[in-house]
Amino acid sequence: MTARSESPPSGDVALDVRDLRMRYGTKDVLKGVSFTAQRGEVVALLGPNGAGKTTTIEILEGFRMRSAGEVSVLGQDPAHGDEAWRARLGVVLQSWRDHGRWRVRDLLGYLARFYTPYSTAEVSRPWDVDELIKVVGLAEQSRAKVQTLSGGQRRRLDVAIGIVGRPELVFLDEPTAGFDPHARREFHDLVHRLADFENTTVLLTTHDLDEAEKLADRILVLDGGEIVANGSADQLARELTTQAEVRWTSGGHRNVHAVAEGDPTEFVRRLLASDLGVTELEVRRASLEDTYMSLVHRAETYQPGSDDAGAARADQAGADHGETDQDQAGPGPDEGGRTDQDRAEQNEGVQS
Numbered sequence: 304m305t306a307r308s309e310s311p312p313s314g315d316v317a318l319d320v321r322d323l324r325m326r327y328g329t330k331d332v333l334k335g336v337s338f339t340a341q342r343g344e345v346v347a348l349l350g351p352n353g354a355g356k357t358t359t360i361e362i363l364e365g366f367r368m369r370s371a372g373e374v375s376v377l378g379q380d381p382a383h384g385d386e387a388w389r390a391r392l393g394v395v396l397q398s399w400r401d402h403g404r405w406r407v408r409d410l411l412g413y414l415a416r417f418y419t420p421y422s423t424a425e426v427s428r429p430w431d432v433d434e435l436i437k438v439v440g441l442a443e444q445s446r447a448k449v450q451t452l453s454g455g456q457r458r459r460l461d462v463a464i465g466i467v468g469r470p471e472l473v474f475l476d477e478p479t480a481g482f483d484p485h486a487r488r489e490f491h492d493l494v495h496r497l498a499d500f501e502n503t504t505v506l507l508t509t510h511d512l513d514e515a516e517k518l519a520d521r522i523l524v525l526d527g528g529e530i531v532a533n534g535s536a537d538q539l540a541r542e543l544t545t546q547a548e549v550r551w552t553s554g555g556h557r558n559v560h561a562v563a564e565g566d567p568t569e570f571v572r573r574l575l576a577s578d579l580g581v582t583e584l585e586v587r588r589a590s591l592e593d594t595y596m597s598l599v600h601r602a603e604t605y606q607p608g609s610d611d612a613g614a615a616r617a618d619q620a621g622a623d624h625g626e627t628d629q630d631q632a633g634p635g636p637d638e639g640g641r642t643d644q645d646r647a648e649q650n651e652g653v654q655s
């Protein structure tokens with residue numbers, strides 16, 4: 304591993320990842336991933352199955368050796384992290400099935416004791432077990448055997464185990480998989496509490512865009528081995544998909560027009576000024592899900608040298624030129640950039 308070539312991160316930086324690369328055999332899974340996370344920041348790592356999220360987290364936790372790149376986790380290279388450094392981290396893995404015969408409180412109490420030597424003037428370790436049990440919503444199950452817990456309760460226990468040492472940085476790999484909406488909301492409150500009151504940095508992976516939007520200060524989208532987006536949910540929706548959909552009814556037909564770039568106001572103004580007899584006008588901004596899908600789609604179809612790239616571009620061109628009758632009847636020129644899905648919706652709108 305090379306020495307750090309740039310200045311070390313400031314004390315407010317919990318995670319500093321530069322040009323991280325990971326190769327399994329001949330397969331490059333991470334191709335130069337760079338990002339930082341500040342103390343107290345909640346960062347969500349999104350990406351399709353197999354994008355390399357778990358690999359990234361495992362490298363940052365020190366469980367997996369990277370192929371190349373520079374990584375600093377709480378000021379330490381995880382490849383050389385000692386016990387004292389590890390005590391400052393919390394880890395919640397995807398699945399963990401063990402200690403079934405232990406009772407919830409006994410297990411947490413047992414694990415908590417390992418953190419006592421790592422208590423500092425700034426951070427008192429471990430977490431008081433009874434308080435922690437309340438915080439994660441397991442007070443009623445405190446005396447229950449772990450094997451009797453439901454899936455959601457079990458996941459809460461996983462989280463409790465991950466934070467019992469009052470970590471400064473928590474890695475959560477798909478923490479709410481299997482949660483019901485109530486448990487999910489309680490978990491979100493817990494993450495906010497960790498970040499806001501304990502100044503804990505949280506790096507979580509999720510497939511739930513709604514969750515990423517609600518929880519994360521910043522969203523990283525990993526695809527094709529690279530970070531293809533990095534920003535708040537609002538920034539991603541604003542900067543990456545400027546697309547909006549204008550829907551209206553005229554002459555008994557539903558219509559959809561995708562405004563790919565800029566402000567839909569001008570289109571709407573022309574629409575209303577036209578003699579189309581417009582009713583039920585609705586302007587819908589791209590959601591985070593739209594943004595995410597278009598990002599991943601873009602990253603997957605536009606890889607240089609990929610056999611699919613030409614076909615994908617041809618598809619895109621087809622979509623751009625695939626004007627429907629309704630487009631021609633519309634109030635102005637097509638802003639272009641529609642996807643196949645948009646086109647399908649348009650056709651559906653025209654025919655309905």
Ligand SMILES: Nc1ncnc2c1ncn2[C@@H]1O[C@H](COP(=O)(O)OP(=O)(O)OP(=O)(O)O)[C@@H](O)[C@H]1O
Binds near residue numbers: 332351357359
């Ligand atoms: N130990 C390993 N040996 C070889 N290949 C691996 C190994 N671990 C992961 N991979 C491969 O690396 C890629 C990234 O896997 P990873 O588990 O990091 O993705 P992920 O983004 O977490 O996926 P998911 O959303 O499905 O959990 C996948 O193609 C996977 O098959």
